Amino acid sequence: MWRCVSGSARKGWGIRRLSSALRRHVVDEGDWSFSSEWWDPASDGHTIFRKLSSHGNGIVSVAAYPASTPSVDQCLMTEKWLQHRYAGVHPDLNDKDCQFKVLGYQWRVLKFNDDTRQSTVKVMAACRPSDPGSLILMQQSHCLAVPYVKSMVSVGLTALATSSFDLLHAVLGKKSMNILCIGHGGGTIPLFLASKIKGANVHVVEIDPVVVEASVEAMGFPSFEKTQQFVWDETLKNRISIHVSDVYDYIKKDSNIYDIVFVDAYDGDDIFPCKLWDINGDFLPHLANRVHPVHGTVVVNLHSDSDVPARGDGDDNSLFFQSVLPLGKYVRKVCSAYKGHFGEAFTVAVPWLCNITLVACKGKIFNRRDIVSCQLASKTNLVESLLNLKFSCIDYFKNGLMVVK
Structure with missing residues (x-):
């Protein structure tokens, strides 16, 4: 759990004023310059999970926000990696059935009681075009966003x-x-x-x-x-x-x-x-x-x-x-x-x-x-x-x- 510097203190360096030019040089996908993508006071994101806890946490929810990275080139590399991994597990399938398409990347934010942010992760969604129901959701373990x-x-x-x-x-x-x-x-x-x-x-x-x-x-x-x-x-x-x-x-x-x-x-x-x-x-x-x-x-x-x-x-x-x-x-x-x-x-x-x-x-x-x-x-x-x-x-x-x- 964390709290962001707010009020008058934040006005001096606010997330919203972080230069987009910096992002061209950022190699860390979890760099704080991306925080405005998932910490937007004007948006609650798209709620994709919501359930009442019986262990003192109130409403446990997860909201999704679009992520601007990785690049298209990296998506293509990921698709090839997924194809290679899947083909290794299913050697009997042809190349077409092993192909993957990266659908995109999102920030996913865990909240308690629709207010307190408990955790933020980046996830990748992908599927095999030959089987649209084969959706996979993979947390990007290398990306520490907070x-x-x-x-x-x-x-x-x-x-x-x-x-x-x-x-x-x-x-x-x-x-x-x-x-x-x-x-x-x-x-x-x-x-x-x-x-x-x-x-x-x-x-x-x-x-x-x-x-x-x-x-x-x-x-x-x-x-x-x-x-x-x-x-x-x-x-x-x-x-x-x-x-x-x-x-x-x-x-x-x-x-x-x-x-x-x-x-x-x-x-x-x-x-x-x-x-x-x-x-x-x-x-x-x-x-x-x-x-x-x-x-x-x-x-x-x-x-x-x-x-x-x-x-x-x-x-x-x-x-x-x-x-x-x-x-x-x-x-x-x-x-x-x-x-x-x-x-x-x-x-x-x-x-x-x-x-x-x-x-x-x-x-x-x-x-x-x-x-x-x-x-x-x-x-x-x-x-x-x-x-x-x-x-x-x-x-x-x-x-x-x-x-x-």
């Missing part, structure tokens, strides 16, 4: 790489990497990690089956059904496990030791559940026991702190910040709770959004901001090259980094 997701991935993996963990061999599939994702959303983070890291064992815990259903039916998350399994790496389904469960119940019974944990769990009221950060509760001790004692890393998405100078009760700015950052007054407590259970912690500000990324680590000594910055900076090139990223990791921790005291 800055806080890039922040979590960049800073989390870079922090892990500064430890004794061998990220190189995990990416190559020569070493296992246990990953826990608390909160599924559209499936962006688990699919990205499973696609990039051959040694990944990604366990996703999501309390709401409707959210998982929305991601598969409307956001192109792989269901691994036989009719569409050919478009995915055949080993991918062995790297992702989805557990529909309350995370506390799951953690109590889990026996895995995780190298890295990603926590992005907000409910239908846009609140980070207290039990996931209560320093005196049972969840954090259980989670700490499931994280590797030497290099274990936990990455948490939070609303940024909303400390606002004291103003009159009727002040518009004060009311604005209270409504945009409902968790602000709790963020310091969240950070302290994670530091208390994992040993070291730091935060970074997320560009363009009212979010911060909290990273809590075991086995590291992050006492000073300059030490943290140097340690992370020394590993950014490694992470970018190993994962073949289209964006710069260093952009997501060079500003607003703070060590949690």
